[in-house]
Amino acid sequence: MRAADARAAPAALLAVILAILLATMAPKPARAQDQPLLLEIVVNGRPIGRIGEFVLRDGALLARPEELRDLGFRVPEAVRPGPDGLIPLAALTAISWRLDQPTQALHATAPVEALLPALLATGAAAAGGPVQSGTGATLNYDVTGTSVDRANTVSGLLDLRVFSPWGVLSSGMLATAGADAGRGTNATVRLDTTYTFSDPENLRQYRGGDVITGGLAWTRPVRMGGAQISSNFALRPDLVTFPLPSVGGSVAVPSTVDVLVNGTRLLSREVQPGPFQVPQLPVVTGAGTVAMTVTDALGRQVSTTLPFYASSALLAPGLETYSASLGAIRRNWGVVSDDYGELAGAVSYRRGISEMLTLEAHGEGASGLAMGGGGLVLNIGNLGALNLSAAASSAAGRTGSQFSIGVQRIGTDISFGASVTLADRNFRDIAAVNGDPVPRRQLNANLGLSLGRFGSLGFAYTGIERDAAPAPIRFFAAPGTVLDYGGALPTGGPVSFQPAQDAHVVSASYSVQLGDVSAYATGFRDFARGGGSGFLVGLTMPLGPRSSAGVSGGTTSGRGYGQAQATQSPVSDGDWGYQAYAAAGGTERAFAELQYRSPWARVAVGADRIDRQTVLRAQAQGALSVIGGGVFASNTINDSFAVVDTNGVAGVRVLNENRLVGRTGSGGRLILPELRSFDVNRVAIEPTDIPADAAVPVTSREVRPQDRSGIVLGFPVQVSRGALLRLVDAAGSAIPVGSRATLQATGATVPVGYDGEAFVQDLGAEDNRVTVERPDGRRCVASFAYRAVPGEIPTIGPLPCRDEPP
Secondary structure: OHHHHHHHHHHHHHHHHHHHHHHHHOOOOOOOOOEEEEEEEEEOOEEEEEEEEEEEEOOEEEEOHHHHHHOOEOOOOOOOOOOOOOEEHHHOOOOEEEEEOOOOEEEEEOOHHHEOOEEOOOOOOOOOOOEEOOOEEEEEEEEEEEEEOOEEEEEEEEEEEEEEOOEEEEEEEEEEEEOOOOOOOOOEEEEEEEEEEEEOOOOEEEEEEEEEOOOOOOOOOOEEEEEEEEEOHHHOOOOOOOOOOOEEEEEOOOEEEEEEEOOEEEEEEEEOOEEEEEOOOOOOOEEEEEEEEEEEOOOOEEEEEEEEEEOOOOOOOOOEEEEEEEEEEEOOOOOOOOOEEEEEEEEEEEEEOOOOEEEEEEEEEEOOEEEEEEEEEEEOOOOOEEEEEEEEEEEOOEEEEEEEEEEEEOOOOEEEEEEEEEEOOOOOOHHHHOOOOOEEEEEEEEEEEEOHHHOEEEEEEEEEEEOOOOOOEEEEEOOOEEOOOOOEEOOOEEEEEOOOEEEEEEEEEEEEEEOOEEEEEEEEEEOOOOOOEEEEEEEEEEOOOOEEEEEEEEEEOOEEEEEEEEEEOOOOOOOEEEEEEEEEOOOOEEEEEEEEEOOOEEEEEEEEEEOOEEEEEEEEEEEEEEEOOEEEEEOOOOOEEEEEEOOOOOOOEEEEOOEEEEEOOOOOEEEEEEEOOOOOEEEEEOHHHOOOOEEOOOOEEEEEEOOOOEEEEEOOOEEOOOEEEEEEOOOOOEOOOOOEEEEOOOOOEEEOOHHHEEEEOOOOOOOEEEEEEOOOOOEEEEEEOOOOOOOOOOEEEEEEOEEOOO
C-alpha cells in the first residue's frame, strides 16, 4: 500500500504542475476599453443646456461625483467612487437613466429630492486677488498751535507707520511744546507701538507690542504690552459673519422668482423646472420679513412670507472667532509713556453652532488671579436675541461670581433692549487687579418707537453701582487740580484715590422732521444721591449740501443756557468750510473757525473766547508718505493709499471707483489717500489724456492693499516713437493693400493699408529701413530718417520703395 502511494505521488505532482501551466498559458477574456462620452443632459424631459462627461464601460455609464453634482444631481454620501474615481449611474437608485446614442443625449427622470437646487445669487462676488503692499512709511499729523495772553503752545498727535509686505510697524505719540510743556506735564507721551502681520487667507492677525485684549459683551478688555494672535473678519470685507435668511422652493414649469426683503426687491430671476434656492439674502440687522413670489408662464402666482431676525451678535454656523493675549498690563495710557505692571493673559473664543445659537468662552489670569466663564447668544424664534453668561474667579484666596442676561430686538416700528450684570464683592478680573473695580450691578434698558411722520421717541435707563477700588489708583493730575478730599496740586503730579460710583440715569428723547427743519428734545435725570437733571430742545436746518445751522436751549442743574451754531464741512479737495458757535447762560463762549481742504493737508484758523479770555488757534491735519522713491503730501490717511504712476506723463486724470480724484503731477504721479484695505479697489486713468504718440497697455487696475499700507500702481505709458509711412512704388503709385512692411531694426511686421499707409513704431533717429512684401511676392526697400514730435505722430512720405534686385 505504501509502495503504491509512493509511486502515485510523482504522477499527482506532475498533474498539478501541468494544470498550473495550462491555466497561465490560457488566453484571458479581453476587458472592453472605456469609451469616453460627451452627452447633452435632459432632465425630466427638458434640456438643461449643459454637456456632461461620462465613461461607457461594459454597457454601463459611469461619471465622477463632482461632475454629477455640477450637473445638478444629488450624490448620496453612501455612494463611494471606485479606485478610478468613478461611480456607476445605476448606483443613484432614485434616478432612472436612458442613453440616446444617435443624438448623444442622456435622459434622466428624477424626483425633486434627487436634484440639487439651482442657486440664485444676489450678492457681490467674493473679494479676489492677492493682498498687496509696497515698502515705505507714512506719518499722520494733527498739529494745533494756540496763543493765550502771549503764551504760545504747540501740541500734536503723531502716528508713524512703516509698512512692507511683511507687516506694519506703527507708533503713536502726543507731543507738547511751548508755555505749558514741562510744567508738571509730559512734553512727549508715547501711545501704542505695535507690529502687526495679517494673514488674509486664514483670517488671522499677529501683533506684538502694545495690544488690547480680546473681549466679549460680558468681559472687560485691558491694554497690555506683549503678544497677541486673533481672528479678524475685516481681512475679508465681503464675508458676512452673521446668519442670513435663505429661501427656496421647486417649480414644475419655467417660472420667474421675485424676492423682496422688507418691501425692497432684491432679486428677480427666471428658473427652470426643478428645485431652486436663494442663499444668504443681503439684509440689515434686526427684524424683518422676506416675501417670495413664483410666477409661471400663465401668470399664476404663489407667494410666501417668512419672518427673520438678523443679529451681528450671532455667528454663522461653523464660523469662529478667537483672541489670545499675553503680556504686562499697561497703566496710565495717554499720560505716561512706559508704565507696565504685572504679567497677565487672556483668551476669548466664539463659535456659531447653528443659525440660532452661538457659544462663547473667556478666560484670563494674572499672579494670584484666575477667571473664566462661558455664555451664549440665542435667536429667540426670529423675534430677538438673548444673551446669557456666567463667570467665576479666584483671587487672594477668595472666589467670586458674575452673571449677566440680556435681550434685544431691533425692528422697524419698535426696538427695545435690556441687560443686567450682577457680580459679588469677591469677583475679580485683570482690570480689577489693575485698579479698575468690577461693577457690582449694571443695568441698561432702552426703548425706541417710530411714529412715522410724527417722528421718533426713545427712552433709556442706565444704572451702575461700583465699589471703591481695593487698591489706590495712580494717575497724573494737571497743575491746579482740586481734590475732593481737600487741597490742590499747584505743580501737578501723581495722585492716589479710591473712587466709588453710583449712578441711575433715566433719559428720554424725541425728534421729528418738519419739512427741511429737524426738531429734537432730550432730557435726563440721575436718581442717585447728588445726581442732577437737564433738558435740551433744538432746531437744525440745512443751508446747502455741506452746511447747516441750528439753535438750542435748555437747563442743567437748574441753570438755563442757549446756543447757536452754523457749520460747513470741506469734503473734497479745494473746499472751504467754517464753524461759528455762540453760547450764553452759564459759560459765555463764542467761537469762529475758517477751514480749507487742499490736496496736501486740511488747515484751519480760528478764535475762541471763553468768558473774558481769547484763545487764537491754528491747526493742520495731513500726512507725509514715502514710497517708490518719492515723498507725497496728502490729507490724513486713515486706512490705505496708492500712488498712481503714469511713467512721467503729467495731466492724466485718475479715477477711483469711477470718481475723478485728480490729475497726475509734473512727475506723472498722484497719491490716492482713501483706499479700502483688504477690499477690491478699482483705479483707472483716462485714456484720452494719453498723448497721441504714446501707448498704455492697461487703463484700469484692481488692487487689494494691506491695511495702513501703500502701493505704487503703475500704468506704464510708453512713447511709441512711431510714424505713419506713405509708401509708393517707383512709378509713384501707392503700395497695394495687403502688403506687409517689416522694420529691419526690430523685425516688427505691420500691414499696409489704403493709400500705402503703414504705422511703424520704435524708430531710430537716423537711418531706418523698411522691407515691403507685396501680395504677389515682390519685395522692395524704403529708407528714411525720423525726428520725434512730442505729442504727435508724424507722417513721412510719399516714401519711394525701391524693388530689390532679383
